[in-house]
Amino acid sequence: MSKILATLAIMLLLAMIFLSGCTSTTDLVDSSTPGQIPEYNGHFVIGGSRAGTPAIKILTDAFSKKHPGVTFEYRPGSKTSSALKQVANETLDIGIFARDLKPEEKQPGLNAYVLLYDAIAVIVNKNVPIESLTVQQVRDIYAGKIRNWNKISKASSPIIICDRSEDETAKLAMRKFVFGDDLAITENTVILETESDMINAVSSTPYSIGYCSAPLARKDSNVKVLKIDGIEPSVANMRNGSYQVMRPVGIGALDQNETIKPFINFAYSKEARELLVKNGYLPAKDKK
Secondary structure, rough: HHHHHHHHHHHHHHHHHHHHHHOOOOHHHOOOOOOOOOOEEEEEEEEEEOHHHHHHHHHHHHHHHHHOOEEEEEOOOHHHHHHHHHHOOOOOOOEEOOOOOOOOOOOOOOEEEEEEEEEEEEEEOOOOOOOOOOOHHHHHHOOOOOOEEHOOOOOEEEEEEEEEEOOOOOHHHHHHHHOOOOOOOOOEEEEOOOHHHHHHHHHHHHOOEEEEHHHOOOOOOOOOEEOOEEOOOOOOHOOOOOOOEEEEEEEEOOOOOOHHHHHHHHHHOOOHHHHHHHHEEEHHHHOO
């Protein structure tokens, strides 16, 4: 009996070896859903432009929702140059910018990705009875040539002018497309530090005027977003080129940082682009 059992054991062993060798190659193919980003964990530290943060946060929140193992830590806002230097020395994983980068900011090994465009709108308090201003009227208001709303509307009240510092990204866009480099801004302005400060000031101050991100301004019911030369600051008008007062928003990351690339791929995806449009931003790949 022992010889019979031994023979049966040997035959069983040979059969198992034979079957394992005949395993189909299809059994070794990754069964994940086509086009799906493989799941992974990661913690990324972000800093940089406060102006660009709201739009970038829309993308990071959406990505974290798809990948619960990925978290993004936002550090207090800082200047673009400082943020990109911190990326270069690996203090930050991602640096946010909301303007064209200067040549000296484009460091070796650092890639800059423009992800979207943010329309800069001229805004007024809701009690100002106008829907549109011409470029020249905006210039004349900020130059102090038009001081009362009765010059261009049915309202009769001094114009309260809200402005930003010259190095702020919305001011850079206004200089490029509306004010021009040589326009001397009147001293009778209120200088606001942040975008939210601008919106709050115009929202709470009757007969005031300012400028800021159109998507953010539209969230405040006491603020009216104006057309410029009859053209609304919409995604469609940015896309067709009729509205040009906008700023680029993007991120800087080290080329060697492979772990951030799935997020960058997502930021350019169809899903992300639809999300940006829904929130009032023009995806970079949609710009002519």
